[in-house]
Amino acid sequence: MQQLNVELGDRSYPIYIGSDLLSQSGLLARHISGKQVCVVTDDTVAPLYLDALCQALQGYQVLQVVLPTGEAFKTWSTLQQVFDALLAARHDRKTTLIALGGGVIGDMTGFAAACYQRGVDFIQMPTTLLSQVDSSVGGKTGINHPAGKNMLGAFYQPKAVLIDTDSLKTLPAREVSAGLAEIIKYGLIRDVAFLAWLEDNISGLRALDPSLVTEAIARSCQIKAEVVAADEREGGVRAILNLGHTFGHAIEAHQGYGQWLHGEAVGAGMVMALDMSCREGWISRADVDRATALIAAAGLPVSPPGNMQANDFMDLMAVDKKVLDGQLRLVLLKALGQAVVSAEFDSASLQATLAADQS
């Protein structure tokens, strides 16, 4: 088992990465302060791992909440099911919520924990590669609004993140690729050596070679932990973690949440951000091609859906959370491994990127 830490003063917490963490009751107990536990999961993950986790929670008063699967249910009305269950079972302020599932479950459970009785403890147990390397770390929680993704939420840190790599064994290949999108992102924004390592090992990663996957998760979490520690509430540098996400969120919203996986939309969105960075003269076309090849090798789309026009992107990106004083800001690359958040780009570059991708 590997352990990393997210350093946030009195909100610091550990990330554990390893095999068979789900059943380690001692590790769980270290991060549960009361007698009540509420496991929140979805109807895809529940049949696979819920029993094993509840076995490890013997001795606690355990409440199980099984939500419908998917981004389409990342809404307030789904969240109500968690609140209703907690109140019916009379869970108090010392309860601990455990998010057992992918990013949707983690984001919703974290937001439920942030709101329930004005804040209770929670633990992240991400079961998808994407949530293991991204959404489970850093305290971003929330739900979608019809007008935009993650528009409602809180910065609320978990007490611990337990990443059981065994849970990847049941993950569909399409979701493995989606997770690889975020892993590639860390290389692109911050670590060109990691990018090279990913190019060397992309087939082994898609085949879920245990030691390669553990290494990729640990390296990704380390980068994310460093960035979050520097800027918890995204006042500045943290926004670089959104490389490809402004385009990606527009794709997700346009197609209807859940049609494109988040990682797939980010894959195509990163190619758009790379293309724009090249049009701005910051990176070479060879850099774009190199990164695009890696994204494609990960099994991800490298262009947006054919039914999206430039104005669809412009409309949907106008409500992005990075818009300030009416000005769109994008994460772009000054070089491979070096991202910036900038509103100072030529709007012609943006239009050219959007037009180019209508293929």
Place this chain on the structure above:
Amino acid sequence: MQQLNVELGDRSYPIYIGSDLLSQSGLLARHISGKQVCVVTDDTVAPLYLDALCQALQGYQVLQVVLPTGEAFKTWSTLQQVFDALLAARHDRKTTLIALGGGVIGDMTGFAAACYQRGVDFIQMPTTLLSQVDSSVGGKTGINHPAGKNMLGAFYQPKAVLIDTDSLKTLPAREVSAGLAEIIKYGLIRDVAFLAWLEDNISGLRALDPSLVTEAIARSCQIKAEVVAADEREGGVRAILNLGHTFGHAIEAHQGYGQWLHGEAVGAGMVMALDMSCREGWISRADVDRATALIAAAGLPVSPPGNMQANDFMDLMAVDKKVLDGQLRLVLLKALGQAVVSAEFDSASLQATLAADQS
């Protein structure tokens, strides 16, 4: 104009108390960092003060959201109206929400600010006596759930609290009394000299004598600011601010939110807490009678509604946020001016108090 400060490190903020603050654009501008402002108010307060405030906000992009009045609308679906309006007007992370109204508007607007894009700035402009001395200070925000009051929310501090005492001129007498309940509470829990001052001045306060009211508000806010600074997230001492509230919340929930004003329920609830403190042998019956007389003189009920039985209280109090590990904790008085939060009371005392009040 008086100024106090709530000392919470990088979340510290000022409380301004005085006449005609609503129109002081310079004071407002000091606490607004972007170009967008969203004023949230209700259909009772809007016709009285919304125009004046918007006059003072010339130069900003101002969005107005007018919600239906009352505790019955302190729900997620009402809050949705705020989010829908913010998103339709494309307010970004630098927007500032202004809560113009009583406690319900303040709690909901604060929670909206806590959740919108994971947190934006907000300013409290409380227009009722109750919200001026209580809910606008300290960062408790939230909404009700059918199973309990304020069950969903956040600790989220405003950037400033502007208390315009002129707004009390339009306040119904019943709501003045409700505000006095919380003011009396501060004397009971922490300041017996203030309690004596209130006994001397209760008629002048009910008549809204400007200098007496300003003094009572400032003294109340000072006590609240001290308690909140010592314990922002209610891990301990802050709970004493809930004297009478566990009983009071049960009354409100049983009667249907909005039937009894919050301050009225707290008035009756404080008498119940005093009665229990006496049965525990901590304060004398003369103390109870003295405090009850002041609560009555403020125009408040001193016993719960006739249609509530002991088991109604027990059922409703079981979901109180102060319940921990299944154990009810109550705020009781060791002496006048000295409150404690305790689970160590004789359950016979509680039963006797509940039985005694079925009059």
